[in-house]
Amino acid sequence: MHQFFVQDEQIGKEYVTITGSDVNHIRNVLRMKIGETIRISSQSGKNYFCKIAEIGEEFVQADITIADAEGTELPSKIFLFQALPKGDRMETVIEKAVELGVYEIIPVAMKYCVVKLDEKKAANKVKRWQAIAESAAKQSKRSMIPRIHDVMTYREALQYAGECEVRLVPYENARGMQGTREALEEVRPGRSISVIIGPEGGFAEEEIAAARENMQEISLGKRILRTDTAGICTMSLLMMQLEGYGGQESR
Numbered sequence: 001m002h003q004f005f006v007q008d009e010q011i012g013k014e015y016v017t018i019t020g021s022d023v024n025h026i027r028n029v030l031r032m033k034i035g036e037t038i039r040i041s042s043q044s045g046k047n048y049f050c051k052i053a054e055i056g057e058e059f060v061q062a063d064i065t066i067a068d069a070e071g072t073e074l075p076s077k078i079f080l081f082q083a084l085p086k087g088d089r090m091e092t093v094i095e096k097a098v099e100l101g102v103y104e105i106i107p108v109a110m111k112y113c114v115v116k117l118d119e120k121k122a123a124n125k126v127k128r129w130q131a132i133a134e135s136a137a138k139q140s141k142r143s144m145i146p147r148i149h150d151v152m153t154y155r156e157a158l159q160y161a162g163e164c165e166v167r168l169v170p171y172e173n174a175r176g177m178q179g180t181r182e183a184l185e186e187v188r189p190g191r192s193i194s195v196i197i198g199p200e201g202g203f204a205e206e207e208i209a210a211a212r213e214n215m216q217e218i219s220l221g222k223r224i225l226r227t228d229t230a231g232i233c234t235m236s237l238l239m240m241q242l243e244g245y246g247g248q249e250s251r
Contacts, residue, residue: 002030003039003138005145011064016040016050018060026052026060038062039069041143047071071143074242075189077103079164081157082231083199084108084115089228094129098136098146100235101242105133106149108157112201122151154207158214161194167215169196170230171208180218180237187241195238197231 004026010017018026018040026032032052040048040062047069050062080102082093094105107126109117117125129148137145152160161167166186187193196211203211211217220233 001037001039001141002026002032003041003141005041005134005137006043008043011040011042011046011048014064015053016048016062016064018062019058023056023058023060027055037065039141045071045073045143047143072141073143074101074103074239076187076242077192078235078238079104079106079161079192079194080231080235081106081108081152081161081194081196083110083197083227084113084117084151085200085227086114089226090125090129091132093228093231094132094148095136096232097235098133098142099140100232100239101142102146102235104147104149105129106157106160107151108154108196109151110154110199110207111204113199114201117151126150154210157196158210161196162214164192164194166191166193168193168218168234169198169208169211169215170220170225170234171198171203171211171217172219172224176219177221180220183216183218184237184241186216187238189242193238195231195234197227197234200227 004022034052036052048064049066049069050064053063054061133148134145
């Protein structure tokens, strides 16, 4: 079953009107037919199952068969602060983190990041990353599209991360997995969570020192993980912890 996202005003009492690029995707790429079932999520996070009733040149009308369908979001919002990795690894992090339930991804420029982006390049990257997030959200049947934030400095990232109730920083010198287990016990539905992932070159001494003032170190095991692996690994731990609870998402 294919997933699509619409604005709240596109949803009526009995049907949903799909417009924009999704129309071409439905008509000419997926070659969907009248009567096929699709899943639709609105801007406000409501979910619907619908059957395609009409496929026009500029719109697709789908009749609502189930309103207020069960959502797929985690019961907490996870903010992943990812140090800029080299190559296309950021794309992998975004795709997998979205599949695992991240709420927002914030690219962070750190001292030992190999990649250096000027303002124009950063804006173009964020635009592409947002498109990847949308594609991953559709594939994984998310109820919302996670936001890819503009690139932040490390100082900005620490301040933003500090607004969350649970603040974690994986670091190779953290005490063992017992500390990780204790930190995960603080991860409960309704508590916002921030995670800061360091770069390929590791945290600078002043960066990890600043993080320790307001964040809790955790270990991801005895092996040194690549920056992209660390983000995905941490998201997996948090998803497993949160999926063990019920409840509704809250900030």
